[in-house]
Amino acid sequence: xxxxxxxxxxxxxxxxxxxxxxxxxxxxxxxxxxxxxxxxxxxxxxxxxxxxxxxxxxxxxxxxxxxxxxxxxxxxxxxxxxxxxxxxxxxxxxxxxxxxxxxxxxxxxxxxxxxxxxxxxxxxxxxxxxxxxxxxxxxxxxxxxxxxxxxxxxxxxxxxxxxxxxxxxxxxxxxxxxxxxxxxxxxxxxxxxxxxxxxxxxxxxxxxxxxxxxxxxxxxxxxxxxxxxxxxxxxxxxxxxxxxxxxxxxxxxxxxxxxxxxxxxxxxxxxxxxxxxxxxxxxxxxxxxxxxxxxxxxxxxxx
Amino acid sequence: xxxxxxxxxxxxxxxxxxxxxxxxxxxxxxxxxxxxxxxxxxxxxxxxxxxxxxxxxxxxxxxxxxxxxxxxxxxxxxxxxxxxxxxxxxxxxxxxxxxxxxxxxxxxxxxxxxxxxxxxxxxxxxxxxxxxxxxxxxxxxxxxxxxxxxxxxxxxxxxxxxxxxxxxxxxxxxxxxxxxxxxxxxxxxxxxxxxxxxxxxxxxxxxxxxxxxxxxxxxxxxxxxxxxxxxxxxxxxxxxxxxxxxxxxxxxxxxxxxxxxxxxxxxxxxxxxxxxxxxxxxxxxxxxxxxxxxxxxxxxxxxxxxxxxxxxxxxxxxxxxxxxxxxxxxxxxxxxxxxxxxxxxxxxxxxxxxxxxxxxxxx
Numbered sequence: 001x002x003x004x005x006x007x008x009x010x011x012x013x014x015x016x017x018x019x020x021x022x023x024x025x026x027x028x029x030x031x032x033x034x035x036x037x038x039x040x041x042x043x044x045x046x047x048x049x050x051x052x053x054x055x056x057x058x059x060x061x062x063x064x065x066x067x068x069x070x071x072x073x074x075x076x077x078x079x080x081x082x083x084x085x086x087x088x089x090x091x092x093x094x095x096x097x098x099x100x101x102x103x104x105x106x107x108x109x110x111x112x113x114x115x116x117x118x119x120x121x122x123x124x125x126x127x128x129x130x131x132x133x134x135x136x137x138x139x140x141x142x143x144x145x146x147x148x149x150x151x152x153x154x155x156x157x158x159x160x161x162x163x164x165x166x167x168x169x170x171x172x173x174x175x176x177x178x179x180x181x182x183x184x185x186x187x188x189x190x191x192x193x194x195x196x197x198x199x200x201x202x203x204x205x206x207x208x209x210x211x212x213x214x215x216x217x218x219x220x221x222x223x224x225x226x227x228x229x230x231x232x233x234x235x236x237x238x239x240x241x242x243x244x245x246x247x248x249x250x251x252x253x254x255x256x257x258x259x260x261x262x263x264x265x266x267x268x269x270x271x272x273x274x275x276x277x278x279x280x281x282x283x284x285x286x287x288x289x290x291x292x293x294x295x296x297x298x299x300x301x302x303x
Numbered sequence: 304x305x306x307x308x309x310x311x312x313x314x315x316x317x318x319x320x321x322x323x324x325x326x327x328x329x330x331x332x333x334x335x336x337x338x339x340x341x342x343x344x345x346x347x348x349x350x351x352x353x354x355x356x357x358x359x360x361x362x363x364x365x366x367x368x369x370x371x372x373x374x375x376x377x378x379x380x381x382x383x384x385x386x387x388x389x390x391x392x393x394x395x396x397x398x399x400x401x402x403x404x405x406x407x408x409x410x411x412x413x414x415x416x417x418x419x420x421x422x423x424x425x426x427x428x429x430x431x432x433x434x435x436x437x438x439x440x441x442x443x444x445x446x447x448x449x450x451x452x453x454x455x456x457x458x459x460x461x462x463x464x465x466x467x468x469x470x471x472x473x474x475x476x477x478x479x480x481x482x483x484x485x486x487x488x489x490x491x492x493x494x495x496x497x498x499x500x501x502x503x504x505x506x507x508x509x510x511x512x513x514x515x516x517x518x519x520x521x522x523x524x525x526x527x528x529x530x531x532x533x534x535x536x537x538x539x540x541x542x543x544x545x546x547x548x549x550x551x552x553x554x555x556x557x558x559x560x561x562x563x564x565x566x567x568x569x570x571x572x573x574x575x576x577x578x579x580x581x582x583x584x585x586x587x588x589x590x591x592x593x594x595x596x597x598x599x600x601x602x603x604x605x606x607x608x609x610x611x612x613x614x615x616x617x618x619x620x621x622x623x624x625x626x627x628x629x630x631x632x633x634x635x636x637x638x639x640x641x642x643x644x645x646x647x648x649x650x651x652x653x654x655x656x657x658x659x660x661x662x663x664x665x666x
Contacts, residue, residue: 055663078510093316
């Protein structure tokens with residue numbers, strides 16, 4: 001990661017009539033990083049992303065991408081940007097390969113090499129017709145088209161909602177490879193677990209404003225994981241009063257605790273007992289938000 | 304970014320629909336000509352022995368025009384129709400009565416055409432028996448006056464139904480605009496509005512295609528479709544004329560010229576379709592408005608012919624600038640009208656682009 005800003009959003013405001021889309025939003029994405037744009041539904045993620053691509057006109061503020069004005073130089077920006085819309089349709093009744101080649105040609109890119117390799121990795125059948133695709137496969141078409149022309153900036157709106165766990169893993173691998181090649185990725189999600197595995201930084205948006213931007217590691221340290229274990233033999237809560245553990249709760253045979261660090265120490269204690277069931281969960285975005293960032297914000301979240 | 308890719312994709316994905324419509328046009332245009340010989344024979348038979356009224360050319364004197372004709376046996380009254388166009392589609396009644404001569408003040412500058420109809424009291428049938436123009440000297444209508452089966456002219460129009468071109472002008476061109484015009488209106492709205500409705504616009508406009516290029520390419524694709532429709536209709540009429548051996552009477556280049564004048568007319572419809580699609584971003588709303596536009600233009604033209612005070616209506620109708628009868632009868636292609644409609648189409652397209660560039664793409 002360098003200090004070169006690829007996306008710079010300053011005081012972005014977008015109104016839909018009297019409704020606020022985003023208000024005075026500020027955010028910077030640097031070259032070579034993967035930034036997760038996290039927020040509940042309706043927080044303004046899609047509005048921000050679509051303003052960046054000049055698909056909607058901003059009410060106020062500035063967006064600069066590659067040092068160019070997002071609206072005035074929209075075409076020049078799009079030459080170097082791949083985009084996966086959050087909700088999209090395809091041209092009906094054409095082969096997936098023809099459709100993708102068409103989009104490639106609109107980008108003035110003749111090589112189909114990357115398109116073919118991405119499709120193979122995501123197990124997308126290029127010979128299928130676009131109108132025969134399942135929701136998941138349609139999403140794969142969207143992912144392939146966003147990446148296939150080898151853009152310097154990749155913007156994705158909820159890329160993982162709809163991918164099965166194995167495909168998610170492959171998708172994360174692809175993004176890491178892109179990052180290695182110096183590409184910049186800006187992706188939105190409403191699920192923390194979906195972005196924490198691949199992102200360098202996370203920007204949390206709520207009610208149209210970026211409330212916090214954090215390195216993913218710092219965020220993970222702050223939040224920890226919730227471990228829930230059901231035992232088949234007696235145990236005492238004191239056994240789990242370890243370093244890096246908080247929020248201990250006992251409920252008959254079950255124990256719930258938050259692990260911020262020292263997970264191996266916790267597992268060591270757990271393994272001394274007979275385990276009936278065990279579950280390790282990431283904080284949900286809303287829990288995270290309410291726990292760490294909502295001080296002074298008495299309103300409840302909208303998702 | 305490559306120019307022409309959107310045009311190519313439109314034509315590629317729409318070829319099946321175009322093929323079906325093209326075949327329909329081909330069958331209708333070639334088929335309608337086949338009816339002509341039968342129609343001509345039966346009408347000629349019916350008209351044999353029909354009386355002919357001898358009509359003098361209008362005389363102009365001190366700002367007055369006198370039109371006279373010879374009295375016809377059995378005729379009790381006469382009707383005089385006036386129109387500023389050869390086709391007389393919008394003719395208005397100038398006179399009705401038993402006199403065989405009328406004089407009226409000249410209250411116009413441009414050319415006027417007249418048709419005189421004699422009303423026969425025996426049959427109560429109104430028959431058009433004479434026609435003249437305010438122009439002196441030889442003109443196409445003079446020839447009609449020599450025709451013994453002159454009665455073949457119907458509906459106040461000065462086109463001879465007993466000739467292949469007259470028949471085609473009345474039986475083909477009178478509804479052709481509606482078929483081709485509404486087809487093009489439907490396509491033009493849907494190729495743009497469906498990209499909004501199918502949520503494909505985000506995908507297209509995230510490539511280095513500007514909104515201007517997008518709309519210009521869609522416009523170009525539709526102009527190509529309009530041209531293809533015209534070429535197919537030309538081929539259909541020409542092949543039909545060949546099969547009835549009437550090609551010398553109505554040569555293919557005249558058929559083509561009469562139809563090609565329709566191209567900028569269709570281009571205006573394309574522009575209006577894209578304009579409404581960009582504005583409302585919905586197929587149904589765009590379609591309704593574009594269809595309404597086409598019919599409103601038609602009614603403006605029709606009402607504009609009803610009286611002199613309403614004549615301005617005609618001048619703002621696009622129908623006024625596609626004068627196929629001028630090509631068919633006078634062999635005169637109105638290039639000025641062609642250019643005027645082309646400029647109008649491009650102007651509307653530019654307005655459509657300006658609107659599209661300002662609008663948010665709905666998520």
